[in-house]
Amino acid sequence: MIYLLRSASRAAIVLGLAMPAAALAGTITGTVSDGTGTRSLQSTQLRIVELNRIAEAGRDGSYRFPDVAPGTYTIEARYVGADPVRTTVIVPASGDVDAEIRIGSDIDSSIIVVGQVANQASALSRQRAADGVESVLTRDAVGQFPDQNVAESLRRLPGVNILNDQGEGRFVSVRGLDPELNAASVNGVRLPAPESDVRSVALDVIPSELIESIEVKKSLTPDMDGDTIGASIEINTTSAFDRRKNLFSVKAEGSYNDLTDSVTPKGSFDFSQKLTDNFGISGGASYYKRRFATNNDEMDGWDEEDGIVYADTMEYRDYDVTRERIGASLALDWQPSPSTKLYVRGLYSQFDDQEYRRRLTFEMDEAPSVGSATTAGFNSEDGEITVTRDLKDRFERQRIRSISLGGETNTGPWTFTYMGSWSKSSERENGSIDPVAFERKFDDGDDFGVTFDYGNRKKTAYAITAGEAAFLDPAEYAFDKVERTTLSDAQDEEWAVKADMSRKFAMDGGEFTVQAGGKARWRTKSYNASIDVYKGFDGDLTLADVLGRQDYDLASIDPVPAKKSFRRFFRDNLAGFELADGDTWQDSNESDYSVDEDIQAAYLLGRWDSSALRVIGGVRMEHTKNDITGNLLDLDAETLTVLNFKRSYTDWLPSLTVRYEPVSNLVLRAGGYKSLVRPKLSQLAPKVVIEDNEGEFGNPDLKPYRAWNVDLSAEYYFGRNAAVSAGFFWKEVKNFTYVQVIEDYQYGSQLLDEAKIPVNGATGKIKGIELSYSQVFDFLPAPLDGLLAQVNYTYTDAKGTVLTDGDIADPRSIPLTSSSKNTLNVVLGYEKGPLSLRAAGTYRDKYLDKVGDAPEEDRYVDDHFQFDLSAKYRIMPGVRIFADWVNVTNAPYFAYQNFGGGRRLLQYEDYSWTIKFGVSANF
Numbered sequence: 001m002i003y004l005l006r007s008a009s010r011a012a013i014v015l016g017l018a019m020p021a022a023a024l025a026g027t028i029t030g031t032v033s034d035g036t037g038t039r040s041l042q043s044t045q046l047r048i049v050e051l052n053r054i055a056e057a058g059r060d061g062s063y064r065f066p067d068v069a070p071g072t073y074t075i076e077a078r079y080v081g082a083d084p085v086r087t088t089v090i091v092p093a094s095g096d097v098d099a100e101i102r103i104g105s106d107i108d109s110s111i112i113v114v115g116q117v118a119n120q121a122s123a124l125s126r127q128r129a130a131d132g133v134e135s136v137l138t139r140d141a142v143g144q145f146p147d148q149n150v151a152e153s154l155r156r157l158p159g160v161n162i163l164n165d166q167g168e169g170r171f172v173s174v175r176g177l178d179p180e181l182n183a184a185s186v187n188g189v190r191l192p193a194p195e196s197d198v199r200s201v202a203l204d205v206i207p208s209e210l211i212e213s214i215e216v217k218k219s220l221t222p223d224m225d226g227d228t229i230g231a232s233i234e235i236n237t238t239s240a241f242d243r244r245k246n247l248f249s250v251k252a253e254g255s256y257n258d259l260t261d262s263v264t265p266k267g268s269f270d271f272s273q274k275l276t277d278n279f280g281i282s283g284g285a286s287y288y289k290r291r292f293a294t295n296n297d298e299m300d301g302w303d304e305e306d307g308i309v310y311a312d313t314m315e316y317r318d319y320d321v322t323r324e325r326i327g328a329s330l331a332l333d334w335q336p337s338p339s340t341k342l343y344v345r346g347l348y349s350q351f352d353d354q355e356y357r358r359r360l361t362f363e364m365d366e367a368p369s370v371g372s373a374t375t376a377g378f379n380s381e382d383g384e385i386t387v388t389r390d391l392k393d394r395f396e397r398q399r400i401r402s403i404s405l406g407g408e409t410n411t412g413p414w415t416f417t418y419m420g421s422w423s424k425s426s427e428r429e430n431g432s433i434d435p436v437a438f439e440r441k442f443d444d445g446d447d448f449g450v451t452f453d454y455g456n457r458k459k460t461a462y463a464i465t466a467g468e469a470a471f472l473d474p475a476e477y478a479f480d481k482v483e484r485t486t487l488s489d490a491q492d493e494e495w496a497v498k499a500d501m502s503r504k505f506a507m508d509g510g511e512f513t514v515q516a517g518g519k520a521r522w523r524t525k526s527y528n529a530s531i532d533v534y535k536g537f538d539g540d541l542t543l544a545d546v547l548g549r550q551d552y553d554l555a556s557i558d559p560v561p562a563k564k565s566f567r568r569f570f571r572d573n574l575a576g577f578e579l580a581d582g583d584t585w586q587d588s589n590e591s592d593y594s595v596d597e598d599i600q601a602a603y604l605l606g607r608w609d610s611s612a613l614r615v616i617g618g619v620r621m622e623h624t625k626n627d628i629t630g631n632l633l634d635l636d637a638e639t640l641t642v643l644n645f646k647r648s649y650t651d652w653l654p655s656l657t658v659r660y661e662p663v664s665n666l667v668l669r670a671g672g673y674k675s676l677v678r679p680k681l682s683q684l685a686p687k688v689v690i691e692d693n694e695g696e697f698g699n700p701d702l703k704p705y706r707a708w709n710v711d712l713s714a715e716y717y718f719g720r721n722a723a724v725s726a727g728f729f730w731k732e733v734k735n736f737t738y739v740q741v742i743e744d745y746q747y748g749s750q751l752l753d754e755a756k757i758p759v760n761g762a763t764g765k766i767k768g769i770e771l772s773y774s775q776v777f778d779f780l781p782a783p784l785d786g787l788l789a790q791v792n793y794t795y796t797d798a799k800g801t802v803l804t805d806g807d808i809a810d811p812r813s814i815p816l817t818s819s820s821k822n823t824l825n826v827v828l829g830y831e832k833g834p835l836s837l838r839a840a841g842t843y844r845d846k847y848l849d850k851v852g853d854a855p856e857e858d859r860y861v862d863d864h865f866q867f868d869l870s871a872k873y874r875i876m877p878g879v880r881i882f883a884d885w886v887n888v889t890n891a892p893y894f895a896y897q898n899f900g901g902g903r904r905l906l907q908y909e910d911y912s913w914t915i916k917f918g919v920s921a922n923f
Helices: 003-019 115-130 138-143 150-154 468-472 565-572 581-589
Strands: 026-034 045-048 053-056 062-068 072-079 085-091 099-101 134-138 160-165 168-174 183-187 212-218 233-237 247-257 262-276 281-306 306-339 340-364 374-381 385-411 414-429 432-442 449-453 463-466 478-507 510-537 577-578 593-609 612-633 639-662 666-677 688-692 694-697 705-718 722-734 736-748 750-760 763-776 787-804 809-815 824-832 834-844 847-850 859-861 864-876 877-888 893-899 902-910 914-922
Touching: 026 072, 026 085, 045 062, 045 115, 053 062, 053 510, 062 478, 072 099, 085 099, 115 134, 115 705, 115 722, 115 763, 115 787, 138 212, 150 160, 150 168, 150 212, 160 824, 160 834, 247 281, 281 893, 306 374, 306 449, 306 902, 340 432, 374 463, 385 478, 385 565, 432 565, 463 468, 478 565, 510 581, 565 593, 581 612, 736 787, 809 847
Parallel strands: 026 099, 183 233, 612 688, 694 750
Antiparallel strands: 026 062, 045 053, 045 072, 072 085, 134 212, 160 168, 212 233, 247 262, 247 914, 262 281, 281 306, 281 902, 306 340, 340 385, 374 449, 385 414, 385 432, 414 478, 432 478, 449 463, 478 510, 510 577, 510 593, 593 612, 612 639, 639 666, 666 705, 688 694, 705 722, 722 763, 736 750, 763 787, 787 809, 787 824, 824 834, 834 864, 847 859, 859 893, 864 877, 877 914, 893 902
């Protein structure tokens, strides 16, 4: 890496020395703010009219033109939603000059700094100024929606879709692609993943109140990390220099959920304070407690016999969940000299999830004895029917922490940026009970029967046809087992340093920049479990001893365990439970692993900027080194062997980005680049579990996804605050990963009946279009002049090839996992005077969730449409009351497989609606 950094630096310096510097050149600097001087206007485009040179205002509103010869110049400033502003600047022979620019008057500048209209103007300004294809959410735009976390805020953007967990947005999909193909960072610090088995970050951990802006960058340039195929999601917290004046805001909120019939609290505050002209502090804190419930049905083992299609397992699940989010951010900004800016930024986020799940499970050993096109009837005379009633009492805590220290130094035409960072994510359980099960086996002589009605494909009803008294008697259900998660500890930690330098050259008609830099990242991800399995009790223990009552809407699941009774009984009678040594040994060792991932990167790029044309071209090198450890468990031989693998590889990632504005307000973009996504660290670990002559494997030989990407787009900005855009994207992805089931698998000297192994697929092809329209209708007669609209639609066609049973002669085409063909977002708003209203609808198409052994075993998640309403009213300057109605239509989650001529239920969940209400104030 050192050699590459030196080479890149030498190249930049040689080019710098080879080109002539302007004689007696000076530098024009300044800031851009609204007419009241309240807020910096990031991404304002500034142009020296006489030289055709352009610059872009940074997040603090600052801009800079180096190498300007003495003379008189006109600077034009353009910001969406406001009229262009021109100012005259005289550069003296002696050197530098400052030029402060304000856009909008004291009266009309509110349209670009406050409310829905301002949010749209800010987002469009940053989108327009971007190098590549980019979508932006600003701080106030996040607050306009009834979103509960960062993930839910993002779903309003073009091409962005959210994968939910129990009705809450969790993972972010961009352009319909798997969330694993995205990268996420906070304040430039790459976020590691709290969960043990994924690389993607569940953004529900981060409270939306701490965010200043979110940028979704869908195309890459050489100075960006190259490990993304979907998008780079860049989250920024507040800075004291984002605003021209100090700020303190506070928000208090209550949340009512229909299923739980309860109100839970939420509160937050944030501030921005300049202690001197050159030093400031900013930050905030947020607390949110949410209690909600989930109704859930799940089925498995679909089969067909004598014309009757049936499932051999049916589960009715009742979830009661309490989630708490605690978040805080703090930033220090210092400008020790006019040429240098320094900062320290930190983030802490904690997500606690207390889940109680009561479950009624039917497991049938034999095919149904009777049935029809929509029913299946089972009887214990024909085969054993096991009925289990269990409880999960799980508490899980996720944390994300990050801190970054860095700065920027400008000296003449040279710019140096530098940063060091640390980030750590974790997920931990201590003492979860998952599950405690009580079981009753009905077999020959018990005279028990049950019939399932599949007439409603999303909700399966059951009826007990015989033996109802025993079925409903809690004393009939004997203790079967309890699994206690004594420890589940996932850790993901990364240290990083980076440095960049650039040299600008003033040239006829524009500006040329040479830039080089490097970055090193050191990451360690590990998982350690200690699971105690108890399968006996010294005494009588039945469901009657810990009995509760159901609060479940889809079916009768009584009798059920009480939510908290068993934990007390278990604690008080621990000595009476019998530890199952073999199961405990297996569960405590089979998932443990540790992976080191060290990445060294360097890049070199050239950049041409003028008012009409911007071209960025260059190459990035990323070298990856892994040290991977996992366990081989042979349960038949009862042995454990620690396995270790080391490997390394290098990727060269060229890119070219073109931004062309042939006429004012029409922006054309084209980009081509190569990128990669490294395999899941949990799948890389050489974990092997062999039981009953079947094996489950990790794969340390997995290759990273590697992709060539092309983006083409056109954007037209019209009116004071309106834009329409259309884009095309194409991606060719090699080595996408899926889990393959192989029969008769040779593992060393052992021939296994079946093996499940994550493997690389062949080549996946992704193409699609992205359409977006935004407009403020301020030209309409009152009162319609308060209307605004945002509509975006994305079509994605993502296909790949997998092998059936590992047979290269039997490939089949599949949609890539988590890839939705159609996503649509529609927002209608109204803002006039003290009143602000907003209605938002989000739709995504079905997607493949998991590849099965055969097409009829593939798991799909059905399409989803959610409708939300928001209302705000300003009761005095700076103070608003608000109300949000979330999931108005009770949009459910439905997963299925295509079997026996129909969509067969695998999982159904509904959550009902939530109403949020409260007050917010800015001072």
